[in-house]
Amino acid sequence: MVMLLFLALVGDAACLRLGPAPSMLANGRMTKKPPAKLGGRGFGAAPPTSGKLLDEPRYTALYEWLRSSPLTNLKKVGIAEFEGGLRGVMALQDIMAGEEIVAIPATLAIDLGADGVDPLPAARRFLGEMHGDTDGEYAAYWAVLPPPDAADLCTPDFFSEKELQMLQWPPLVVETRKRSAQLRKALGERAPNSGTPNDVMAVAGGNMRELRWAVWTILSRVLTVADPTDLGGHKLLIPLIDMFNHRGGSKHYLTGRTDGMLRVVAGATVKAGEQIFIKYGTDQTSNVEFVAHYGFVDPKAETADRTLLRMQPAMVPALKHSTLAQDEAELDALKAADGPYQEQLALGLRMALKRAALKEGLLEA
Structure with a gap:
């Protein structure tokens, strides 16, 4: 019996050379709503060529931390760099259709609450969790997130005014400006403005940069998971599962069950060395949403x-x-x-x- 229903999805928004929360399906599967580059998850349509397994200490530490639970299954996958410098998940062995690709215990996920579509409350909770993690329980996960100054942060929230105008799509420009105004309002006197003294401008700018990054993290990486008693769902950051890249025709899917595990299951055979993709959003997820949340265009x-x-x-x-x-x-x-x-x-x-x-x-x- 399916207990957890994925409503909205992750994204590890890495700027991709032109390549949202998933919606709940009756069978309990999730569709995504919405690189070795400095950044996060891989997005877009990277070529299905073999990747280069990344063996940096931060990835080794992530694997070790995830495997601290005997329930974790990472036996056939690893984080790799693919053509174009895109970071994603690679099959280390052949994986058959119907086989479990990855399994992560829900206890290792970061629960950011049951808020609605506004990403700001979850973003502030995320920053609280990260800064409050004094014992370093999630240190290995924080280390693989793209930092606030990463070059990979390329969604319209990080555009200049010239770049916003180049979009030629007014609703996205309005949405971006509205979100920026919400961030300034949330920061209040801690936000930079024309009257901010020079000696505190760096701190004020840092506050704005960090909160904008946190909102981007929520929009691009979070999965919303619900059970029959709470269909509103909880926003979760799920380590490693948030590193799968997008491919529109992918048959692989995410699912959760009564044993408290969060899984990616193969909908087709994957050969060793290939990148494993999942689908962000639904068939009605437009490129406006892909650009807004992830920073890529999907043909x-x-x-x-x-x-x-x-x-x-x-x-x-x-x-x-x-x-x-x-x-x-x-x-x-x-x-x-x-x-x-x-x-x-x-x-x-x-x-x-x-x-x-x-x-x-x-x-x-």
């Missing part, structure tokens, strides 16, 4: 993008500030010059939306 989200455009046709004129051909040329130039990833990501999103709009007949070629 397989076109159907969801078309649905979004049908629901918000008033936003389509914002996409007319440039043509698809102009965007493609600009992106090619940015890549050739190794330009800022944030700008590449903004171009990738508006190109994906324009392709969907063309299919819907909402834009002219």
Whole structure:
């Protein structure tokens, strides 16, 4: 009997070269809502080539800590670096369909409460847990999280005003600005502003940076898990499970059962050396959400993008500030010059939306 239902998902948002909480399904499986790079989990569509197993001390410490429970199952997987510098989970042995890929005891997860869609309360609780971990119980886990100044933090929350305008999607710009205002309100006098004295500006800026990072951590990594008596769910950070990258067609799934274990189960055969992917979100998760929470564009989200455009046709004129051909040329130039990833990501999103709009007949070629 399935006891734990995954409602929303993790993400280890690492800036990926253009590649949310899962929703509850009747069978108790979870879909994701939403690298060796400095950062966190792997996102996006990395090539399925063999990876290089990462043997840094922080990963060894993570394995040892997780295996402190005899219930943990990491026998056939390891954290590896894949093409493009993306960190993810690799199969060390062949894994058959229906086989358990990973199992983590729920006692090793970090429970951030049962709050709703607003990530701020869970973010503040997360910071409290981390700073209050005086005995270092979760030290091995904190060590593999991307730090607040990581280059991998590339979602719109970390965009400049120029980069926000490049998105050409007003709802995402509004959402980002609103979240920034909420963070400033939450920090109150500890937030930086035009009147902050120079001698305390560094501290005020650090407060803002840390809280923004904590919110990003919640949006990109947290799984919401519910049982029949609490369908609102609790937000959990689940070590190692939050390192699986996204692939739209993945058949692997996450599940929880009455024994208090949190698992990834193989929906298809995986060969040794291959990266193991799970699916973030549902078939209706659009690229706007992928960009907002994880910092990548998924070409397989076109159907969801078309649905979004049908629901918000008033936003389509914002996409007319440039043509698809102009965007493609600009992106090619940015890549050739190794330009800022944030700008590449903004171009990738508006190109994906324009392709969907063309299919819907909402834009002219």
